[in-house]
Amino acid sequence: MTDKSKSLFTDFPDISTQEWEELIVKDLKGADYDKKLVWKTLEGINVKPYYRAEHISNIEFTKSFPTDFPYVRGNKKCDNEWKICEDIYVVDYNQANQKALNALDKGASGINFILTDKNVTKENLSTLLNNICLIETNIDFSGAISIQNLCKDLQHFDFLSGAINLDSLGILTIKGNFCKDEKAAFDDVEYSIKNSGKLKAFAVNAVNFHNAGASATQELAFGLSMAVEYLNKLTDKGLSVDDISSKMKFVVGIGSNYFMEIAKVRAARLLWAKIIEAYNPKNSISNQLYIHAITSEWNKTSYDPYVNMLRTTTESMSAVIGGVEILTVTPFDITFQESDTFSERIARNTQIILKEESNMNKIIDPSAGSYYIENLTQAIANEALKLFVEIEDKGGYLQAFKDGFIQLSIKEMAQKRDMNIAMRSEIILGTNQYPNPLEKISNTVTKTKKPNVPESLIAEPIRIYRGAEAFEKIRLQTERAAKTPRVFMFTFGNLAMRKARAMFSSNFFGCAGYEIIDNLGFKTIEEGIKAAKESQAEIIVICSSDEEYPEIVPQIAEVLHTKILVVAGYPKEHIENFKKTGVTNFIHLKSNLLETLQDFNQIIGIT
The missing domain is CATH 3.40.50.280 (Cobalamin-binding domain)
Structure with a gap:
């Protein structure tokens, strides 16, 4: 009779890390251990070839639960639900409304209306939001925003939830100047916080750094530094840290480095909780970071564009496993044309499959306990914190940006990544490896959109671009x-x-x-x-x-x-x-x- 009390693995003796290391060194036959097996990432992290339980024993947050400080395991207690968001450019209010209703009918649960007219009226908004179930739908407003008019008109809509994606520092970052003078720009954010109702009042668009070629640690450090700049400016105006943090949305880009992106999202929550703790908030919810993830544009290609679908699939999984609140999947054809109904449907269905077929909305923080991801989360947080502290020592985000430190750091990282692509140590499938020789796109491709740069700059804007652009330029020259x-x-x-x-x-x-x-x-x-x-x-x-x-x-x-x-x-x-x-x-x-x-x-x- 089998002894059920006998452990299943007693026939397999414990092997110490030292014994594993000795065996690895023997198998390497004199080859350099670090060069062969240790992955040195662009983030400055040395990733080991393997991790064991002992490697997470000293990581404090691994002992926490979901909704527990420092919120590495997420802000959700019962499930891993997130909002499926879709961008809609508003030129004609009625057409935008019909497009939104169609998207919601087919599975979207959030709409980001990108306004093109600052003089939006209550009547315009009524048309835009007509027949949309505001109780269940997350509604964001981006683009051309007159914050006083928008907040005043939105007060007429009960049950409206979502966000006003006002980001004065983000405008400075990509344009080199504020839309107004500096004081007025922060006054707008203050006004939005006080008058936006249930909506998030402003956004911190760390995604801009991502799409400029920054590393994961740079994206977090610069983004969190922007958030702290808002905290400092707005608390000086008399707002409390609870007022500010609860009304902020943090927007990150999600690239195709699968595990790194999962860890990045988790590290963002960890760092924000620690930062807010220093401000002594009265409400613990202020320590929670509300994250909106957007799939990367930096790694998307005009050639072999269907590969972009595969990229956004893994990126979506990273975001969802990381525990974001909202996710936008960009259509696969966004790099070379206005997205059409097919590409928008594929983008939407990518998320629906993750929910309805993969059940990823059921399990909270499925990566918890992974020796690798827990270590990667801690490593990203450590490296991002070092850079964050360096920025604060330079006077904070605004001063560091005016001095050019932010731009130079991103330029240096982007140059490294560009060189890696040129040398094919970083692969962009269909562009610098395994191209489709029969493909022609010269009749459909459009130039990368660039933001309108003000005539008067107070600092150099960062450059938003795609990693494949240089190769695509060569190939388009050949086509033409x-x-x-x-x-x-x-x-x-x-x-x-x-x-x-x-x-x-x-x-x-x-x-x-x-x-x-x-x-x-x-x-x-x-x-x-x-x-x-x-x-x-x-x-x-x-x-x-x-x-x-x-x-x-x-x-x-x-x-x-x-x-x-x-x-x-x-x-x-x-x-x-x-x-x-x-x-x-x-x-x-x-x-x-x-x-x-x-x-x-x-x-x-x-x-």
Whole structure:
């Protein structure tokens, strides 16, 4: 008879961390542990190859429950419900209302009306909100806002809940100046807090930093510093910390770094709770951070846009698992055209699937107890706090922004990320890796929208852009050229090497939209030269093994010297000899893809 009291795993002895480490070092066979196994993130975090229970034993918040200080595990006690928000630009009030009703009928539970007219009236709002169930629907107002008029007119609508996305510091951040003078800008926020009823009165748009290429820790540090700037300015006006915090919405961007984004949302709540604690609030709800997440625009692409659907799916999961209150999924085609009914439906249904099929609205903080995510949450909070303190030491967000510290920090991070994309250590699928060579978008793509910059600047605005833009520019140049360049794969010799290097080269030049002429392999050099001439290709890529290159490269160069010759690989012992034959182009894993393709476009005459 089986002894049920016997533990299931008694046959497996406990293994200490030291024993695991010794085994790992042995398996590495002298290779550097940190270089091989430790992930050094852009956030300045060294992620271990594994985590164990002992790694969370000293993390205090792991002992807390949902709705317990410091709210890492969320503000929700019974479920993980969130509002499915959809953006609607308001040009015609009746059309915007009909679009909102349609979205709500098909599963949305929140609408963000982006106003284009500052002179909105009570009658306009009545048309806009007609037949919308205000008790159940989250209504946000963004865009052109005259705060006094809007607050006055909204008082006529009972049960209205949601937010006025007024963000004076956000306007300064992306435009380089306030819409009004500095005092009037903060007066507007004060007025909104006092007169916005049940609505959140203002927003802190940390998402702008995200879409400018900032890291997760920078996004949190700069966003929380903005929030504290509001706290300090508004408490000086006589408002209490409880009045301010309870009326604030924190808006974050969610990228495709899945676990990092989950941890970022959790770390945001942790840091805000600690910050507010220093202000001695009377109401514990003031320690809770109300988070609206928006899927990233920085990583979205105009080429292979359906991949954007996959990106927003994982981003949505990160936001939901992190425990946000509201989520906006941007349509997959937003980078190159006005979103249509299909893309809006897909964006909406992404969230509905997470609720109705995956039941992610049922479980609160499902990542709690994960050794990895708990450690990542703590690490992000620690790094963001360091940067936050540095900003405060410089006089706070407003002073640091006027001095250029914020902009310089983001520029440096964006440059690192741009270089990673150029070197393909950060992959944007369909753009710098595995492009769709048959895709053409020049007839539909539009330029990235940029904010109107005031004539008078008090500081340099941050640059909102997408990581794929530089590659898309090259490919659009190719599309619009009189003739698409052809790239001929001169495959010869060692079967494995020629196939691997031809595949690498096809992918490499495909990122510029060039026409690729691949070949199975030539039996003789003469046969390959004949085919290369007949192809009328501008670029000939020699694909073989390093051992065979010294013999075949000079032969090919002697006959095809009028073509642009490229060697796939970098046989460093023979580079100088090859250059003497006129072969000066080499593509390999360490090539800067972006600069190399820009050079080829220039050589060919594509601008």
